[in-house]
Amino acid sequence: MVKTDWLLVILLGLVFLSLEGAEGRKERILGGSPYELAYSAINCRKHSASIKDFGGIGDGKTLNTKAFQKAVNQLSKYASDGGAQLIIPAGHWLTGSFNLTSHFTLFLHKDAVLLASQEINQWPVIDPLPSYGHGRDAPGGRYISLIFGTNLTDVIITGENGTIDGQGALWWQQFHMNKLKYTRPYLIELMHSNKIQISNLTLLNSPSWNIHPVYSSDIIIQGITILAPVTSPNTDGINPDSCTNIKLEDNYIVSGDDCVAVKSGWDEYGIKYGKPTSHLIIKRLTCISPYSAAIALGSEMSGGIQDVRIQDITAIQTESGIRIKTGVGRGGYVKDIYVKGMKLHTMKWVFWMTGNYGSHADTHWDPKALPEIKGINYRDVVAENVSMAGQLDGISGDPFTGICMSNVTIGLAKKSKQNPWACTNIEGISSSVQPPPCKLLADQGPKKSGMCDFPTESLPIDSIEMQRCSYRLNL
Numbered sequence: 001m002v003k004t005d006w007l008l009v010i011l012l013g014l015v016f017l018s019l020e021g022a023e024g025r026k027e028r029i030l031g032g033s034p035y036e037l038a039y040s041a042i043n044c045r046k047h048s049a050s051i052k053d054f055g056g057i058g059d060g061k062t063l064n065t066k067a068f069q070k071a072v073n074q075l076s077k078y079a080s081d082g083g084a085q086l087i088i089p090a091g092h093w094l095t096g097s098f099n100l101t102s103h104f105t106l107f108l109h110k111d112a113v114l115l116a117s118q119e120i121n122q123w124p125v126i127d128p129l130p131s132y133g134h135g136r137d138a139p140g141g142r143y144i145s146l147i148f149g150t151n152l153t154d155v156i157i158t159g160e161n162g163t164i165d166g167q168g169a170l171w172w173q174q175f176h177m178n179k180l181k182y183t184r185p186y187l188i189e190l191m192h193s194n195k196i197q198i199s200n201l202t203l204l205n206s207p208s209w210n211i212h213p214v215y216s217s218d219i220i221i222q223g224i225t226i227l228a229p230v231t232s233p234n235t236d237g238i239n240p241d242s243c244t245n246i247k248l249e250d251n252y253i254v255s256g257d258d259c260v261a262v263k264s265g266w267d268e269y270g271i272k273y274g275k276p277t278s279h280l281i282i283k284r285l286t287c288i289s290p291y292s293a294a295i296a297l298g299s300e301m302s303g304g305i306q307d308v309r310i311q312d313i314t315a316i317q318t319e320s321g322i323r324i325k326t327g328v329g330r331g332g333y334v335k336d337i338y339v340k341g342m343k344l345h346t347m348k349w350v351f352w353m354t355g356n357y358g359s360h361a362d363t364h365w366d367p368k369a370l371p372e373i374k375g376i377n378y379r380d381v382v383a384e385n386v387s388m389a390g391q392l393d394g395i396s397g398d399p400f401t402g403i404c405m406s407n408v409t410i411g412l413a414k415k416s417k418q419n420p421w422a423c424t425n426i427e428g429i430s431s432s433v434q435p436p437p438c439k440l441l442a443d444q445g446p447k448k449s450g451m452c453d454f455p456t457e458s459l460p461i462d463s464i465e466m467q468r469c470s471y472r473l474n475l
Contacts, residue, residue, distance in 0.1 A: 035473045037087075037107070041156050042197045042220065044469035045105050046082025049075060050089055058091020060115060065096040065122065076101035083154065087473070088112040088162065096122030097185065100149035100157075108162025108201060116146045116166045116187070116207070120174075125182050129214065131242055131265030131273035131303060133361045135183030136208075136234070137175060142183035145212070150191040157188065158199045161225070164188075168232065171207035175233050184208035184234070194218045202227070208234045210255075214241040215275060218464065224251045230290050232256035237287075239263055242275035242303050247461045249283040258296040259287035259318075262305055264332065267365040270302025271331040279459045280308045287315045294318050294344075299325035299357045301371065302332040309455060310339045318344070320352040321383070324373060327357040328395060331369035335402075337376045340454040344383035350410055351378065351390035353400055355425065373400035376428075377452040384411040386420075389435060394425030403428025404452040405441060410434060 049071065050056075056067040075084035083103035090111035096119070100106065108114070117123075123143040128134045135142045146166065149155060164187055171184045184207040190196055193216045200223040203210050210226050213219050221238055228235035237253035240246050241263040253259040264270060264277045287294040294315040297305055315321055321344050324334055344350060353373070373394065389410045394400035403426055412420060412435065423438035430441040431448040444451065 036471065037473070038468065038470040039107070039158060039160075039200070040466040041105065041158065041469050042195060042464060042466060043083065043103070043154055043156070044467050045085040047075065047078045047084040048087060048471060048473050049084065050087045051093065052089065056093060058089065058093045058112075060092030060094055062094060063096065063117060063122070064093050065098060065117070068095050068098040072098060072101050072104070075104065079103040088114065088159075097124060097144045097146055097148055100147065100152060100155055102152045103154045105156040105158065106147070108159030108164070110160035110162055112159065112162040114146075114164045118167055118170050123185055128183075131270045131275065132300065133266060133269035137180050137183040140182050143185040145186040145189035147188045148190075149193060152190065152193040154195045155190060155193060156197040157201065158197060159201055161200055161202050163202045163204060165204040166206040168205040168207040168228070168235070172232055186210065186212045188212065189214065191215055196220070199223045201225070204228070205232070206235050209236045209239050211238045212241060213243050213246070215243070217244045218461065219243060219246040220461070220464065221251065222247070222249045226251070226253040226255060228255045230254065230256050230288070236261045240277055240280060242273070242277055244276075244278045245459065245461045246279070247281045247283070248285065249281070252286045254288040256291065257289065258292045258323075259289050259294050260285065261296040262308060263298070263300045264303030264305055266300040267302055267329050267331075267361040268369070269361055270300060271369060274303055276304030276306055278304075278306045279461065281459060281461060282308070282310045282313070284312045285314070287313070287318055289318045291319055293320045293323035293352070295321070296323045296325055297334050297337065299327070299330065299359060301326055301334055302330050304332045305334045307336045308338070309459070310337070311341050311454070313342045315342070315344045315347065317346045319347070320349040321347065321381070322378070323352040323354070324376070325354050325357045326371040326373065327355060328367055329360055329365035329369050330371045331366070333372035335372065335375045338454050339378045340380050342381045342383070344381070344386070346385045347383060348387045349389075349391055350381065350383045350386055351392060353392045353394070353426070355393050355395040355398075355400065370395060370398040374402040376400070376402065377404045378408065379406040379452040379454065381408040381410075383409070385413045386410050386416065387413055388417045388422070389420040390423070390437065392423045392426045392438070396425055399425045399427055401427045403441060405430040405433050405437065406448070406452040407431070408433040
């Protein structure tokens with residue numbers, strides 16, 4: 001990326017972080033003595049403690065893994081008595097991986113920085129996900145995530161835009177040199193859990209994916225800032241994976257991979273596990289990712305992806321707006337996808353569908369396992385400085401069907417492709433799309449009413465109410 005582009009990224013980040021109007025970014029620690037704080041959460045807690053109470057030292061040098069685990073273990077006794085929160089005060093808190101517990105809140109002060117240990121032996125190795133069969137970086141297991149939990153309920157990770165720094169450069173180097181024995185850790189992973197809130201945090205330099213809820217439900221992720229070098233490998237922002245009832249809103253992501261990637265398992269393992277991602281809302285996402293998508297569906301989608309509602313997306317200097325990635329052997333489905341309101345600037349593609357995506361889990365994938373891609377709806381899209389409007393490639397004998405585009409205006413770059421659209425093995429309709437799309441998206445005339453309509457009924461995640469939690473603590 002050229003120097004001027006990096007200046008644009010920095011300026012956009014500063015503007016975003018200064019916005020006080022976005023939901024989920026209003027809470028502030030009120031200061032004073034005793035210590036006061038207030039924030040919005042799915043549940044408030046009866047008990048509170050500081051990491052200092054468990055021997056934590058925030059000097060950036062002392063390893064605090066034992067202090068974090070001791071704190072969580074001791075606070076877990078309050079799970080049936082109103083729950084507990086662990087406060088991370090100002091300081092630099094070096095730690096290896098630690099596990100969370102149910103009815104628990106991890107709260108980061110605005111000047112708190114969690115620093116992930118760079119000692120690889122501080123990271124335990126766990127089994128690969130059953131819907132993936134083996135790790136993404138290596139055939140074996142995977143390093144546990146920095147903040148991890150499984151079989152939990154009512155878990156909150158929040159703060160006043162406190163920072164979690166994965167210090168990923170060492171991991172990226174090991175990956176590029178093919179020295180990793182296991183798959184890199186993520187910053188946050190919650191498995192087999194429900195009632196999850198992750199909000200008002202800044203995540204930096206993850207070794208790999210940043211936030212990975214998997215096999216979980218009733219998830220709210222909001223007000224998150226994720227920053228990683230745009231050349232860093234696989235630093236996806238938020239990856240809901242075989243989850244249901246999810247809301248992602250008011251998030252700002254600069255990454256080396258997809259800003260959001262919706263997943264549900266890999267080839268024969270995902271087909272066998274059979275747990276889809278469904279009922280997902282993505283609202284008010286801002287993305288910068290020059291080599292990947294603002295939002296990707298797949299490529300690991302073998303358990304299915306259905307009922308995804310995407311609204312008010314801004315992407316700048318990003319490879320593609322919405323990308324569907326799949327291929328022979330994936331099986332599964334991507335259907336009932338609704339996109340409304342995208343503002344894009346400096347893109348390679350606006351629309352990109354790939355039916356020949358490779359990267360199989362192993363050699364045992366089934367060539368007869370064909371994905372079903374249908375009911376993909378886009379409306380109210382404006383894009384400028386675009387190299388190519390759309391590259392839509394289905395699978396021979398297995399076309400992508402039910403594609404709908406309405407009210408789309410794409411301004412092409414001076415050095416754009418001669419043919420702005422390329423389409424094979426797809427079927428669909430269009431209305432008021434400029435430049436005019438390929439003939440496989442049959443033109444229905446200008447402003448045809450009812451085309452590509454966005455659903456009006458609410459999803460269950462919208463019924464979850466946030467509480468105002470206020471505390472006066474002696475910390």
